[in-house]
Amino acid sequence: MNDFSTNDESISFEVLIDYVDGILDAKSREKVESYIEKSSECSEIVDGIIWYYQTYGRDRENLENYLLETKKGILDVLDPALQEPSVKPEARPLWLRISRVAAVVLLLVIPTLLVVNGTKSETTLLNEYLSIPYDKPPVARGDVDQNTTLWNQVALLYGNQDYYGAITSLEAIIERKETLAMAHFYTGLCYLYLENPRPGMAISHLQKVVESENPFMEQGLWYLSLAYLQNDQKTLCKQILERIEGYKVEEAQKLLGKLNR
DSSP states (O other), X not given: OOOOOOTTSOOOHHHHHHHHHTOSOHHHHHHHHHHHHHOHHHHHHHHHHHHHHHXXXXXHHHHHHHHHHHHXXXXXXXXXXXXXXXXXXXXXXXXXXXXHHHHHXXXXXXXXXHSOOTTHHHHHHHHHHHSSOOOOOOOOOSSOOHHHHHHHHHHHHHHTTOHHHHHHHHXXXXXXXXXXXXXXXXXXXXXXXXXXXXXXXXXXXXXXHTTSOOTTHHHHHHHHHHHHHHTTOHHHHHHHXXXXXXXXXXHHHHHHHHHTO
């Protein structure tokens, strides 16, 4: 994971890729999201990274090489234009940073507008399957213990589609090592339902749900298959779909048939 600072109003591409890959810790994730909200350029770069993954597959090494090579070409063109005698040396880094960001934004955004996305049908399927959230956990009444209080918080936040808030409460439940299968299941769901989904994190939690028999195993298989599909891991998605025998079995067979075409 890469460290970063927003003191100079900039975030490295490595950190933005970490954000899209879902490997930042909660505190770093909040900082990045706060910065994205204030920076349209940063938001467009994140959209470009997502577009690259959807178009060419989730290969981080290839993505970083792509950014490195294209930035080199862009900066070769930009640098002479920035070397104006009237510009004071101390002012040049600001212009350079702005020009670099603008250039790479164009690099990433223009293909998004011009290239026909070959995964459109899969994106449509995912949107369809995830458009209606899974039922929220039940709310307990009367005298409750701390674990139940946390679950009541999850139910409220999840029901209001505050998935980040729900994740925070779910992490506290997991730390208590109680109702783990249910906690990992809902945590995985929350990561899938985020506005900027984090399928890698969803997979890590849903895998724990399907490892052993529990009341959420069948549901876990279905949503794990969707997480793999969202993460562009079609082979693993199909392997999980083939294991489904109960919950969403008809949808699983239909999706498997479409992926096998």
